[in-house]
Amino acid sequence: MSNFKKFKTNHKVRPDDIDMFNHVHNSKYLDYVLAARYEQMELYYGMSMEKFLELGYGWVVHKVHIEYKRPLQLSDTFEVETGIVDITSRGCKVEFTITNLKTNKTSTIGWFYFIMINLKTGKSISIPEEVVKLYSI
Known part of the structure; x- marks a missing residue:
């Protein structure tokens, strides 16, 4: 699978995002991506995180790279x-770009x-085929 769509979400920097150097703290960028996802x-x-939780599934971060x-x-x-x-049998790689709109x-x-992961065991599981189909757009 190689053709996946990209999606965009807009946000605004909040006062509590700012660090002592008067710009967004490095950890907040990760929060921005997770909130957008x-x-x-x-x-x-078409499948909210709440629906994943109802089905007993969860997504956990295994690796992250940020520039x-x-x-x-x-x-x-x-x-x-x-x-x-x-998308692999147990996970997926998601790329992101954050752009200043100003x-x-x-x-x-x-x-x-x-x-x-399976929420009951906390262990990784194979991604169900219906989830792979939802994400293959």
């Missing part, structure tokens, strides 16, 4: 674009590798 699961894949290009600052509005680039410049790029 949470929203996109329901809007674009900071330009800082976001207070009140900046930004776009988080994410998209699956690979300057239209890339702030951050990177990827997450998520593993699907």
